[in-house]
Amino acid sequence: MTTIxxxxxxxxxGLGWTGSILANELADExxxxxxxxxxxxxxxxxxxxxxxxxxxxxxxxxxxxxxxxSEEAMTMRNNTSETALPMRDYGSFLPGRGVGGAGVHWNxxxxxxxxxxxxxxxxxxxxxxxxRLADLTIEDWGVTxxxxxxxxxxxEQLAGISGKAxxxxxxxxxxxxxxxxxxxxxxxxxxxxMPYGPALFADAAKSAGFHPFPTPAANLSQNYVNPLGVxxxxxxxxxxxxxxxxxxxxxxxxxxxxxxxxxRKPNFELRSNSDVRKIELAKDGKTARGVTYVxxxxxxxxxxxxxxxxxxxxxxxVRLMLLSGIGQPYDPATGEGTTGRNYCYQTNAGVTVxxxxxxxxxxxxxxxxxxxxxxxxxDSFDHSALDFVGGGGINCIxxxxxxxxxxxxxxxxxxxxSAWKKATKEAxxxxxSFGVQGSSYAARGNYLSLxxxxxxxxxxxxxxxxxxxxxxxxxxxxxxSDRALEIAKAMGGREIxxxxxxxxxxxxxxxxxxxxxxxxxxxxxxxxxxxxxxxSWDVANxxxxxxxxxxxxxxKNPTGTVGALAYWAADAIxxxxxxxxGKGLVG
Amino acid sequence: xxxxxxxxxxxxxxxxxxxxxxxQSFQVEKGHYQAILGDCAxxxxxxxxxxxxxxxxxxxxxxxLVPPNITPDRETGIGxxxxxxxxxxxxxxxxKDGKHLYPAMPYPSYHLMPDExxxxxxxxxxxxxxxxxxxxxxxxxxxxxxxxxxxxxxxLNFEPEPFQPDEKQSAEWNRGAYLxxxxxxxxxxxxxxxxxxxDESDAALQGAxxxxxxxxxxxxxxxxxxxxxxxxxxxxxxxxxxxxxxxAAGPMVEAIQDSTSQMKDDDLQAIATYLLSVKADDEDGxxxxxxxxxxxxxxxxxxxxxxxxxxxxxxxMDGKGAEHLFPALAGSAAVQQDDVSTLIHxxxxxxxxxxxxxxxxxxxxxxxxxxxxDEQVADVATYIRNDWGNAAPAVSADAxxxxxxxx
Numbered sequence: 001m002t003t004i005x006x007x008x009x010x011x012x013x014g015l016g017w018t019g020s021i022l023a024n025e026l027a028d029e030x031x032x033x034x035x036x037x038x039x040x041x042x043x044x045x046x047x048x049x050x051x052x053x054x055x056x057x058x059x060x061x062x063x064x065x066x067x068x069x070s071e072e073a074m075t076m077r078n079n080t081s082e083t084a085l086p087m088r089d090y091g092s093f094l095p096g097r098g099v100g101g102a103g104v105h106w107n108x109x110x111x112x113x114x115x116x117x118x119x120x121x122x123x124x125x126x127x128x129x130x131x132r133l134a135d136l137t138i139e140d141w142g143v144t145x146x147x148x149x150x151x152x153x154x155x156e157q158l159a160g161i162s163g164k165a166x167x168x169x170x171x172x173x174x175x176x177x178x179x180x181x182x183x184x185x186x187x188x189x190x191x192x193x194m195p196y197g198p199a200l201f202a203d204a205a206k207s208a209g210f211h212p213f214p215t216p217a218a219n220l221s222q223n224y225v226n227p228l229g230v231x232x233x234x235x236x237x238x239x240x241x242x243x244x245x246x247x248x249x250x251x252x253x254x255x256x257x258x259x260x261x262x263x264r265k266p267n268f269e270l271r272s273n274s275d276v277r278k279i280e281l282a283k284d285g286k287t288a289r290g291v292t293y294v295x296x297x298x299x300x301x302x303x304x305x306x307x308x309x310x311x312x313x314x315x316x317x318v319r320l321m322l323l324s325g326i327g328q329p330y331d332p333a334t335g336e337g338t339t340g341r342n343y344c345y346q347t348n349a350g351v352t353v354x355x356x357x358x359x360x361x362x363x364x365x366x367x368x369x370x371x372x373x374x375x376x377x378x379d380s381f382d383h384s385a386l387d388f389v390g391g392g393g394i395n396c397i398x399x400x401x402x403x404x405x406x407x408x409x410x411x412x413x414x415x416x417x418s419a420w421k422k423a424t425k426e427a428x429x430x431x432x433s434f435g436v437q438g439s440s441y442a443a444r445g446n447y448l449s450l451x452x453x454x455x456x457x458x459x460x461x462x463x464x465x466x467x468x469x470x471x472x473x474x475x476x477x478x479x480x481s482d483r484a485l486e487i488a489k490a491m492g493g494r495e496i497x498x499x500x501x502x503x504x505x506x507x508x509x510x511x512x513x514x515x516x517x518x519x520x521x522x523x524x525x526x527x528x529x530x531x532x533x534x535x536s537w538d539v540a541n542x543x544x545x546x547x548x549x550x551x552x553x554x555x556k557n558p559t560g561t562v563g564a565l566a567y568w569a570a571d572a573i574x575x576x577x578x579x580x581x582g583k584g585l586v587g
Numbered sequence: 588x589x590x591x592x593x594x595x596x597x598x599x600x601x602x603x604x605x606x607x608x609x610x611q612s613f614q615v616e617k618g619h620y621q622a623i624l625g626d627c628a629x630x631x632x633x634x635x636x637x638x639x640x641x642x643x644x645x646x647x648x649x650x651x652l653v654p655p656n657i658t659p660d661r662e663t664g665i666g667x668x669x670x671x672x673x674x675x676x677x678x679x680x681x682x683k684d685g686k687h688l689y690p691a692m693p694y695p696s697y698h699l700m701p702d703e704x705x706x707x708x709x710x711x712x713x714x715x716x717x718x719x720x721x722x723x724x725x726x727x728x729x730x731x732x733x734x735x736x737x738x739x740x741x742x743l744n745f746e747p748e749p750f751q752p753d754e755k756q757s758a759e760w761n762r763g764a765y766l767x768x769x770x771x772x773x774x775x776x777x778x779x780x781x782x783x784x785x786d787e788s789d790a791a792l793q794g795a796x797x798x799x800x801x802x803x804x805x806x807x808x809x810x811x812x813x814x815x816x817x818x819x820x821x822x823x824x825x826x827x828x829x830x831x832x833x834x835a836a837g838p839m840v841e842a843i844q845d846s847t848s849q850m851k852d853d854d855l856q857a858i859a860t861y862l863l864s865v866k867a868d869d870e871d872g873x874x875x876x877x878x879x880x881x882x883x884x885x886x887x888x889x890x891x892x893x894x895x896x897x898x899x900x901x902x903x904m905d906g907k908g909a910e911h912l913f914p915a916l917a918g919s920a921a922v923q924q925d926d927v928s929t930l931i932h933x934x935x936x937x938x939x940x941x942x943x944x945x946x947x948x949x950x951x952x953x954x955x956x957x958x959x960x961d962e963q964v965a966d967v968a969t970y971i972r973n974d975w976g977n978a979a980p981a982v983s984a985d986a987x988x989x990x991x992x993x994x
Binding site: 223 | 953958
């Protein structure tokens with residue numbers, strides 16, 4: 001039996017970065033808001049206790065903060081000729097769970113995409129011709145980088161991002177990224193002090209002709225009070241960011257940036273441990289009536305609301321739309337349909353340099369404290385003579401020296417026993433790795449859909465991922481690996497080991513949690529699920545906010561852009577939608 | 588803004604006979620401010636409960652008292668009271684039908700309030716939502732549950748005198764003295780109590796233990812008082828819960844959220860002026876300043892190591908903390924008090940700072956009870972009491988064990 005609850009103005013699905021930002025913005029409009037979060041309530045002192053938070057076994061290996069496949073699995077295959085099988089454990093990526101979502105356990109890399117990334121199809125077509133894009137289904141975002149500038153700025157100010165601007169109003173700034181698109185002002189905090197590894201990387205990159213700069217970080221370089229009045233502390237370089245929550249208020253997260261203010265607002269209510277199963281539509285299929293959710297004892301509730309904001313993890317946003325019948329499911333055979341379209345990932349590769357005479361102290365680290373060379377990211381370089389589009393950032397960001405997982409050893413070392421022990425001891429201090437985080441461009445065969453066979457514990461179809469790295473991206477990644485190798489050689493180590501990206505995608509080893517697309521924004525309702533304001537083309541009182549809206553992924557971490565889109569959508573709702581509720585903001 | 592509006596309405600009321608209701612609303616507004624000054628909510632409301640419908644039980648040395656329902660509900664609140672009943676309660680500790688109150692209700696302080704202010708408060712309390720909620724206030728054991736014993740107590744301990752301004756002091760000082768001694772009833776927590784539970788007036792505001800916390804010395808004394816704070820720092824602390832160095836914890840959190848953060852700036856300035864002027868007798872050389880323990884003391888060495896691994900990430904190797912987030916331990920009066928209840932309590936149970944409009948973070952410290960033994964808590968507490976210029980006697984593992992048992 002479903003309990004029908006009193007109506008709310010707004011229901012928000014998922015209380016991570018986007019949900020908390022939108023809730024806070026819309027609460028200022030006086031709207032009555034409820035957020036439904038599948039996982040538990042979590043807060044710094046009560047759940048991220050500094051006396052146990054650095055438990056690598058519990059958090060990094062057993063993945064205590066993450067979604068487990070036992071709660072909701074997904075199936076995967078590389079192409080439509082295969083039958084997808086369920087992932088029995090999350091490996092390649094690790095979805096978040098609980099209040100704060102992935103904003104709790106991220107590393108903190110906080111990028112702005114380039115202006116050209118937002119008009120990618122138009123820009124590349126104009127520069128290299130349509131033939132170059134023949135194998136890809138990349139699209140423009142509908143929104144421009146210039147339009148998003150203010151929203152990026154608001155997210156950076158909220159989160160106290162530490163970095164150095166490279167381009168303020170077209171003026172190139174010494175020490176920043178000279179390739180970045182113009183911004184109106186610098187980051188709120190200066191860059192962190194560099195540990196030895198990234199400092200050495202920067203020297204080598206410069207000597208090889210690159211332009212390295214400090215990676216913009218959500219690990220705070222100084223104490224900070226954000227525009228909401230919330231105080232954060234300076235990062236202690238403990239090296240427990242990714243897969244962990246910050247125990248000392250030094251990594252930006254919904255908990256450290258938004259929730260202290262949001263949770264006190266009388267017109268906001270959070271219901272945790274509340275698993276939204278479906279967005280319920282009116283008979284005409286054009287209006288959402290509210291959502292159905294289940295609590296931990298299995299009781300089902302219907303929460304009516306005028307406005308539904310889908311703010312879960314990108315993949316879950318798409319599954320919820322498919323399960324709710326919002327938008328036409330994408331069909332790769334015909335190329336028609338919108339929901340599930342343009343799923344993209346991240347195309348990563350790595351280089352490791354072994355030295356004889358270095359002492360990197362790898363345990364002095366932060367999740368985003370390092371150096372990046374962006375000379376070959378996006379379209380910051382001329383692809384005319386090349387056989388691909390896209391690029392990537394070359395990042396030297398040693399995130400930790402944790403005892404279980406940080407065990408670099410040279411090629412040929414046995415996997416166990418005394419020889420392994422000896423090698424791991426020798427290499428621990430004297431090894432430096434860096435990576436290429438490459439773009440992932442949409443291709444016709446890569447998409448998200450409901451699995452025809454496998455179901456979750458409620459008997460509802462799992463999400464099926466059909467993905468392999470497009471040939472374009474493989475070529476791009478090798479080109480970038482060659483560039484990274486130039487820097488590695490300039491470092492003068494004893495031995496270099498490369499980890500290049502080749503086909504096919506394997507969901508077992510960890511690669512990246514940057515899953516994007518599936519409910520993309522755009523200006524053509526036949527090719528995008530959302531308009532430029534993240535509003536569903538099909539159901540006007542549903543907005544879907546997150547990396548699910550990216551038409552393709554850049555060679556950068558998505559959170560900065562996700563935060564910007566949250567502010568962008570919030571402004572559109574506050575300034576346009578609420579004046580004329582229930583109506584599409586475009587066309 | 589509201590007050591200004593009410594004032595405007597009240598002014599026009601003088602010219603127009605039709606606005607008696609406006610005069611009444613002006614009185615309610617003034618009465619609301621009296622409720623803030625007196626922090627009625629601190630005792631008479633509880634988390635999750637309706638405003639003024641009864642509070643959390645108070646554990647006194649004599650037994651348990653539960654603050655009653657003071658909403659205008661006729662059966663379970665004060666809806667059947669008269670203004671005179673209320674005035675007698677507030678000022679003399681004698682409730683409706685001659686029932687004697689216990690001085691957990693700070694009527695010896697409220698006695699200093701002018702009748703007009705008490706009447707305003709009465710007018711305000713008539714306007715809050717009536718809540719039907721019966722509270723058994725008196726849960727004391729025999730013989731203390733016999734209210735008649737309060738007659739003797741009052742005879743010994745209660746001097747019903749109105750507030751006497753000190754003509755030699757400024758108007759601001761006198762306002763501060765009135766607020767601290769009268770409606771603010773700061774001494775209820777911060778003044779040590781006699782065996783009979785009355786204020787030790789010779790030691791006014793010099794600190795007292797209650798409910799597992801030590802309400803610290805808030806006189807102008809240096810090191811263990813607030814004499815090292817500027818007037819503006821005291822105002823900031825009371826208004827926002829944080830002055831950049833210290834952040835409120837324990838029962839003071841509610842006092843700030845419900846009362847001082849909503850006081851007028853002029854009143855906070857007055858309180859600061861008065862508190863800084865209160866000096867203990869031995870302020871000038873009379874009392875011996877303790878010397879810090881030697882850094883090679885075994886407790887200091889063990890404590891320094893624990894501090895480095897468990898505390899320094901937030902409070903810093905220099906003990907300076909982070910502004911408005913992690914309280915400074917260096918120079919902190921809270922950690923150098925003779926009574927270590929608060930220090931031990933915070934280490935064992937953790938603490939959460941106040942939420943105020945200006946400082947919304949409400950930062951919290953985690954519990955270390957599971958992580959540190961009694962001896963380790965004693966060592967680290969001893970260490971932070973004796974580094975960075977701090978100096979205070981060592982803390983014993985037994986004291987920690989007692990506190991742990993009490994929690």
